[in-house]
Every structure is written in structure tokens, then in C-alpha cells.
Amino acid sequence: MKKFSVVIAGGGSTFTPGIVMMLLDNQDRFPLRKLKLYDNDEERQRILGEALAILLKENAPDIEFSFTTDPEEAFTDTDFCMAHIRVGKYAMREQDEKIPLKYGVVGQETCGPGGIAYGLRSITGMMEIIDHMEKYSPQCWMLNYSNPASIVAEACRVMRPKAKVLNICDMPVGTLRRMSQIIGKTPKDLEVRYFGLNHFGWWTSVKDKEGKEYLEDIKAYVAEHGYLTQIEVDTQHTDPSWQDTHRKAKDLLAVNPRYLPNTYLKYYLYPDDVVAHANAAYTRANEVMDGREKTVFDAAKAIVAQGTAKGGEFHIDAHASFIVDLARAIAYNTHERMLMIVENQGAIANFPDDAMVEVPCIVGSHGVEPLAQGKIPVFEQTLMYQQLMVEKMVVEAYQEGSYQKLWQALTLSRTIPSAKVAKAILDDLIEANRGYWPELT
Ligand SMILES: NC(=O)c1ccc[n+]([C@@H]2O[C@H](COP(=O)([O-])OP(=O)(O)OC[C@H]3O[C@@H](n4cnc5c(N)ncnc54)[C@H](O)[C@@H]3O)[C@@H](O)[C@H]2O)c1
Ligand SMILES: O=P(O)(O)OC[C@H]1O[C@H](O[C@H]2[C@H](O)[C@@H](O)[C@@H](O)O[C@@H]2CO)[C@H](O)[C@@H](O)[C@@H]1O
Numbered sequence: 001m002k003k004f005s006v007v008i009a010g011g012g013s014t015f016t017p018g019i020v021m022m023l024l025d026n027q028d029r030f031p032l033r034k035l036k037l038y039d040n041d042e043e044r045q046r047i048l049g050e051a052l053a054i055l056l057k058e059n060a061p062d063i064e065f066s067f068t069t070d071p072e073e074a075f076t077d078t079d080f081c082m083a084h085i086r087v088g089k090y091a092m093r094e095q096d097e098k099i100p101l102k103y104g105v106v107g108q109e110t111c112g113p114g115g116i117a118y119g120l121r122s123i124t125g126m127m128e129i130i131d132h133m134e135k136y137s138p139q140c141w142m143l144n145y146s147n148p149a150s151i152v153a154e155a156c157r158v159m160r161p162k163a164k165v166l167n168i169c170d171m172p173v174g175t176l177r178r179m180s181q182i183i184g185k186t187p188k189d190l191e192v193r194y195f196g197l198n199h200f201g202w203w204t205s206v207k208d209k210e211g212k213e214y215l216e217d218i219k220a221y222v223a224e225h226g227y228l229t230q231i232e233v234d235t236q237h238t239d240p241s242w243q244d245t246h247r248k249a250k251d252l253l254a255v256n257p258r259y260l261p262n263t264y265l266k267y268y269l270y271p272d273d274v275v276a277h278a279n280a281a282y283t284r285a286n287e288v289m290d291g292r293e294k295t296v297f298d299a300a301k302a303i304v305a306q307g308t309a310k311g312g313e314f315h316i317d318a319h320a321s322f323i324v325d326l327a328r329a330i331a332y333n334t335h336e337r338m339l340m341i342v343e344n345q346g347a348i349a350n351f352p353d354d355a356m357v358e359v360p361c362i363v364g365s366h367g368v369e370p371l372a373q374g375k376i377p378v379f380e381q382t383l384m385y386q387q388l389m390v391e392k393m394v395v396e397a398y399q400e401g402s403y404q405k406l407w408q409a410l411t412l413s414r415t416i417p418s419a420k421v422a423k424a425i426l427d428d429l430i431e432a433n434r435g436y437w438p439e440l441t
């Protein structure tokens, strides 16, 4: 069986140890000969790299492991790049979340003005690593879940249309775990129909392999409990803010009882509730800096100090398991059926062909084939179209260095009440993102 070479771009990510543990747990399905970490922050990555070197030496000594900040070393002789970079890291996520809240507007990682600010930073970082990949390993596939996936995907479509980049999100994967628990199934038992933009979509069908439809059963549960489940399926989501988000699905269903909602719709349909419940002094970025980031880096330091990963605190990140399914689909032409962020091209019949949409796809060695989802109702279509234009105008503003276009993109967002508020937030974000954003005139 062929063995693969993988580079993880964003090696200093809080998700890196969980993904590496998941890769080790799947060596029978996706064997590795080489695993490299690549990051542009040497010090941050080294902390995780040294711990993972011990873990791999003890558990998979045959895999050649290294970590580097040198793009040539990182991207030469690679079959897959698993990318999860965060340009500006948590310090900038905190700004993305707190600046809008100063104006009574949703402050969020990937949605609203925070997501737009993050998107303008991410485009530069993503184009950089795509160019490195194409220069040193032209046959390499990038499995990207660097956010904000919708703006990153649109930037890839416009700026690197030929690049072998697959954009993915694990929110639907996580929610499907919740749905399967609600109906007493496992996620692999279920086949869904879904349409939307990334972090802005709906399930229209959830069937088992015998063809039994569970949409109404799940709706009946969600109408009472949202996506909160008896047994928490996501170790990442025990924090109160995520519990609130899963509970809010109840209200999302109330306003559109036709389909099951993606949790992220709450930022667009109930922005007032989100702001009312927000703590502008302590946002999700703070929770993660005090939680996941601290836990992961403390665990790494402990492994290095003890000289062994045995009994260490690195855990498999279930959310990343679909990355192996995706890599296998490309490597072995498995025709796996997965939600991907792809160019519409008619998959949603009454939505623009050049929109980057999130729909079920068949994935094989050639790439991704979206499955037709038919026509969508006018409520969802109109909401999506407005959000699509925001995302497209952000990428255009990046390319043109246009202040005016970025102001219009913010004004168009459902999360911002007026052009006046949009401009105030924009001027603050420009200051905070000096050195990250292109010059705007
Ligand atoms: N698509 C999804 O559903 C999904 C799920 C979880 C996380 N994510 C995304 O994964 C990414 C990582 O999340 P995290 O919380 O671990 O972030 P993190 O800040 O802990 O790690 C990100 C790493 O990327 C590095 N980096 C930044 N710019 C870079 C560049 N230009 N080149 C190389 N490395 C660079 C940073 O130095 C840092 O080490 C984020 O974009 C996050 O939004 C996406
Ligand atoms: O607030 P964070 O940093 O914990 O999470 C932000 C990300 O949330 C989603 O990913 C979840 C995923 O939905 C869940 O199943 C589990 O795997 O944890 C992930 C991280 O919390 C979302 O899809 C990402 O785009 C966000 O970056």
C-alpha cells in the first residue's frame, strides 16, 4: 500500500496535536511515510513540534517527522497539505470579536465584520501557502479548513482558479454527530441533502441507508432542545458559548421550519440576541486562549519536560477524522460523499453559477463533483444572495484595495444596521489590521 507525505500548514495550531493523533489512529487506512509541520511562527510551532517528535518516535518511528518554517523544506515531496492557518492568531481574533461589539454589532470569528476582517488577513496567508505548494509539489492537494472558509474559497476561485485546493468545514460534520445521537444512529448511517454558503446553510433531508427520512423527527427534537444532546458529542463544545449556540438552533427552526439550520445562521437572523448575550470584555477568543490554547500548549510542554508522550494529554480530535476520509477519496478514488465548499455551477439551480456553495459532493482522484440540490425557496435564496455579495465584494475590495467596496460589503451584511455604523467599524478595523490588510484607498 502506498505511503503518503503530509505537511500540516499552521503547525502551531491548537488543532495540530489532535489531527496528528487522528492520523496515527488511521495508519491502516491512510499510511504515512512522512509528516511535516510548517508555520511562520517558529517559536509557537516548536513547542508542539518537539512534543509531537516524542509522540511519533514512541508510537510511529517509521514515519519521518520534522517541523520547519522553511517553505521549500516543508512543501517539497508532499502528497497532501492539511491547512489550518490563523493569520494574526488569537490576538487578532480577539480584535475581530471585540471591535464590532463596541458598536453593538455581532463580534464573531467568521461571521459579520469580524469574519470580514479575518477574511482580508487570511487571503494573503492562503495565497502564500498555495504558491509554496504549487512551486515545490505541483501534484499536491491542499485540504483546507483555514477560515473564514467562504471568503477563502471565493479568493481561491478568483485568484488561484487552477489550484488543487479543497475547502471544507467541520460544523456540518459536528452537527450530524448531534443529529445521529438524537435519532439513535451513527453519522456513517446517514446521508444528507444540504445547501448553503459556508456557515450559512440548511439540511433538507437526513436519511438512513434504507431510505428512511428523519428530517421531521430531528426537527421535533430541535424545536424543543436545539442541537443540545444528552451526551455532549464535541469535547470542544462544552464551553457555555457553544452550548448557547447549539440551544439557539431552536429559534432558527422557528423562523424557518422548512429545513434544519446550520448553527451559524444565528449571527444573521438574531444578531440582536447575540449582542445582548455577549460579554464585550471576554469573548470566544478569550475562552479559547484560556481553554484549548492553554491546554494544548501546556500538554506539549509537559511531554517535552517528561521526555515521553506516554500518559500525555494529547487527544484525538474527532472533528478532523473526515480529513482522512477526504484524503482517502483523492488517493484511492473512493467516491466518498461529503459536504464540500465548491463552485455552484448549477448544483443549486436558482443560484449564481460562480457562487462558492456548501453542498454534498462526490470526491474522487479527479477532485469534487457537486450533487444537484435543485431549486431553493425564496427565503433562503434571498438571504444567501445578500451574504454571497458581501463575500464577493470583500475579495474584490482586497484585489482592488478599495475602501469604498469594503464599506459597501460591510453595509450589505445583515449583521450591521447602517452605513454609518459600518464605516465606524471599518475605520477601527483598518487601524487594528495595519500590516495584515492591503492598503485601502
Ligand atoms: N473549517 C472549519 O470548520 C474549522 C474548524 C476548526 C478550526 N478551523 C480553522 O483552523 C485554523 C486554525 O485554528 P486554531 O484555533 O488552531 O489557530 P491557532 O492560532 O492556534 O494556529 C494557527 C497557526 O497558523 C499559523 N499561521 C498564521 N499565518 C500563517 C502563514 N501565513 N503561514 C503559515 N502559518 C501561519 C500561526 O502562527 C499559528 O501557529 C483557523 O483558521 C480556524 O478558524 C476551521
Ligand atoms: O470557537 P472555536 O475556536 O472553538 O471553534 C470555532 C470553529 O467552530 C466550528 O468548528 C468546530 C466543529 O463544528 C465541532 O464539531 C468541533 O469539531 O470543534 C470545532 C472547533 O470548535 C466551525 O466549523 C469552525 O469553522 C470554527 O473555526
Ligand SMILES: [Mn+2]
Pocket (backbone or CB within 6 Å): 149, 168, 169, 170, 171, 199
Ligand atoms: Mn467551519
